Amino acid sequence: xxxxxxxxxxxxxxxxxxxxxxxxxxxxxxxxxxxxxxxxxxxxxxxxxxxxxxxxxxxxxxxxxxxxxxxxxxxxxxxxxxxxxxxxxxxxxxxxxxxxxxxxxxxxxxxxxxxxxxxxxxxxxxxxxxxxxxxxxxxxxxxxxxxxxxxxxxxxxxxxxxxxxxxxxxxxxxxxxxxxxxxxxxxxxxxx
Amino acid sequence: xxxxxxxxxxxxxxxxxxxxxxxxxxxxxxxxxxxxxxxxxxxxxxxxxxxxxxxxxxxxxxxxxxxxxxxxxxxxxxxxxxxxxxxxxxxxxxxxxxxxxxxxxxxxxxxxxxxxxxxxxxxxxxxxxxxxxxxxxxxxxxxxxxxxxxxxxxxxxxxxxxxxxxxxxxxxxxxxxxxxxxxxxxxxxxxx
Amino acid sequence: xxxxxxxxxxxxxxxxxxxxxxxxxxxxxxxxxxxxxxxxxxxxxxxxxxxxxxxxxxxxxxxxxxxxxxxxxxxxxxxxxxxxxxxxxxxxxxxxxxxxxxxxxxxxxxxxxxxxxxxxxxxxxxxxxxxxxxxxxxxxxxxxxxxxxxxxxxxxxxxxxxxxxxxxxxxxxxxxxxxxxxxxxxxxxxxx
Numbered sequence: 040x041x042x043x044x045x046x047x048x049x050x051x052x053x054x055x056x057x058x059x060x061x062x063x064x065x066x067x068x069x070x071x072x073x074x075x076x077x078x079x080x081x082x083x084x085x086x087x088x089x090x091x092x093x094x095x096x097x098x099x100x101x102x103x104x105x106x107x108x109x110x111x112x113x114x115x116x117x118x119x120x121x122x123x124x125x126x127x128x129x130x131x132x133x134x135x136x137x138x139x140x141x142x143x144x145x146x147x148x149x150x151x152x153x154x155x156x157x158x159x160x161x162x163x164x165x166x167x168x169x170x171x172x173x174x175x176x177x178x179x180x181x182x183x184x185x186x187x188x189x190x191x192x193x194x195x196x197x198x199x200x201x202x203x204x205x206x207x208x209x210x211x212x213x214x215x216x217x218x219x220x221x222x223x224x225x226x227x228x229x230x231x
Numbered sequence: 232x233x234x235x236x237x238x239x240x241x242x243x244x245x246x247x248x249x250x251x252x253x254x255x256x257x258x259x260x261x262x263x264x265x266x267x268x269x270x271x272x273x274x275x276x277x278x279x280x281x282x283x284x285x286x287x288x289x290x291x292x293x294x295x296x297x298x299x300x301x302x303x304x305x306x307x308x309x310x311x312x313x314x315x316x317x318x319x320x321x322x323x324x325x326x327x328x329x330x331x332x333x334x335x336x337x338x339x340x341x342x343x344x345x346x347x348x349x350x351x352x353x354x355x356x357x358x359x360x361x362x363x364x365x366x367x368x369x370x371x372x373x374x375x376x377x378x379x380x381x382x383x384x385x386x387x388x389x390x391x392x393x394x395x396x397x398x399x400x401x402x403x404x405x406x407x408x409x410x411x412x413x414x415x416x417x418x419x420x421x422x423x
Numbered sequence: 424x425x426x427x428x429x430x431x432x433x434x435x436x437x438x439x440x441x442x443x444x445x446x447x448x449x450x451x452x453x454x455x456x457x458x459x460x461x462x463x464x465x466x467x468x469x470x471x472x473x474x475x476x477x478x479x480x481x482x483x484x485x486x487x488x489x490x491x492x493x494x495x496x497x498x499x500x501x502x503x504x505x506x507x508x509x510x511x512x513x514x515x516x517x518x519x520x521x522x523x524x525x526x527x528x529x530x531x532x533x534x535x536x537x538x539x540x541x542x543x544x545x546x547x548x549x550x551x552x553x554x555x556x557x558x559x560x561x562x563x564x565x566x567x568x569x570x571x572x573x574x575x576x577x578x579x580x581x582x583x584x585x586x587x588x589x590x591x592x593x594x595x596x597x598x599x600x601x602x603x604x605x606x607x608x609x610x611x612x613x614x615x
Binding site: 146164179183 | 549550597608610
Binding site for chain 3: 382405415
């Protein structure tokens with residue numbers, strides 16, 4: 040291929056560049072996400088006791104980075120409502136998005152959603168709904184997930200399930216919403 | 232026209248007549264909706280201050296009329312919970328369906344859903360869910376809408392987003408439910 | 424055995440064996456469901472007064488048996504919140520799954536969801552959501568159903584609509600979740 044042909048071919052690739060300019064909401068989210076800090080909270084008795092290696096927390100952190108967030112902190116706590124609430128309050132002070140993994144099921148020790156509601160100003164029902172609807176495409180048991188998404192101050196808190204794959208898939212179903220939601224929480228809005 | 236041609240023409244018309252007879256739930260709703268009054272409440276700081284022309288309220292009123300409702304009142308209030316609650320209570324006194332537009336997002340000034348819950352006897356989660364699910368076909372950000380639908384006495388209150396197109400599309404996703412729901416609220420039910 | 428006899432035997436046996444091997448989540452649920460007891464509560468003024476034959480309760484009981492549950496009790500109460508709550512508390516004492524039919528609509532006498540919430544420790548939003556989403560495939564009015572699913576102790580309570588067909592269809596949309604959920608409620612979980 041001659042140099043000029045290669046150039047022409049490259050020129051043909053331009054529509055790709057143009058489609059980059061007519062960039063999708065997803066792409067825009069990715070770009071603005073880099074301005075937002077995120078923290079990960081693993082909620083698990085066995086991880087907190089050191090009896091099990093936390094795979095979910097690191098998997099969620101990687102998925103957040105892939106989505107363009109700066110992961111600035113991570114923590115592990117047992118399935119204890121007070122400890123979860125304290126950790127959420129602490130992490131929200133330093134991050135615009137705090138993502139938990141674990142404790143969202145129907146077992147008696149699953150208390151993450153209640154602890155999250157306790158520290159949130161408002162709950163965004165549509166975000167949890169979207170995770171369950173997307174999850175239902177893989178397993179009917181997504182309907183049993185009780186995870187919530189809420190607002191505390193100008194930060195968001197999101198509950199994900201405890202398994203690494205479940206956590207990452209649930210996060211991916213909704214992470215594209217957060218840069219826009221975080222902008223709105225700061226009062227950046229085109230209409231008032 | 233010969234008798235046989237007339238017959239053929241009639242035969243051609245019949246499917247239309249038959250489909251009219253096997254009329255869809257949507258058509259039936261439209262017919263019964265004309266017996267119901269509706270009011271529109273625009274919730275917007277800038278419209279209330281007169282700094283912006285209210286396009287959403289009139290757009291919602293038109294969509295309600297198209298769906299067969301008699302629009303008997305409309306009002307504009309700022310994003311203030313007490314003023315929203317007072318307006319809802321006032322409008323419900325004169326209309327079976329009160330539709331709000333604005334204040335359903337995640338920004339700090341968005342308080343319409345909380346004000347609506349405060350004046351409702353019950354909330355119909357499935358109606359807001361249906362608006363979000365339909366909305367998700369156009370934009371993922373429908374998941375961030377916090378609008379609710381509730382019952383106050385024998386009236387319904389529905390929260391729609393603030394943009395004219397978002398408001399009208401959300402309304403259309405659920406307006407067909409209301410004539411039946413309003414009948415039930417009056418105690419008109421085939422089973423007891 | 425001649426080749427043709429073997430073929431006939433295989434023909435007879437194979438479909439069963441193969442479908443057993445490719446056993447779906449539904450089949451697996453069915454197997455574990457036989458360990459769980461269930462009770463049915465019909466909520467209806469007219470049935471409680473003996474003015475109407477209860478068709479929904481028996482239809483729900485049959486559907487539960489088909490799903491592998493042992494139906495150990497059934498009861499009829501009027502649309503009265505205190506009587507519903509007392510019946511739920513009583514039935515939960517003897518059954519792991521209590522299914523109600525009736526009183527989930529928007530009419531003023533429909534109080535089953537409120538009575539259910541009052542006796543539940545937690546509500547599983549995703550289960551009601553799943554019933555509404557499945558129901559919407561048949562009728563838009565599924566969005567008006569206010570039925571909930573909640574946890575009381577180690578038992579589940581599920582609200583179904585009042586019509587026999589609506590009740591059975593809603594039950595079938597979610598019954599496959601319950602054996603797993605009931606295992607989790609007993610603390611049977613692969614992760615902790």
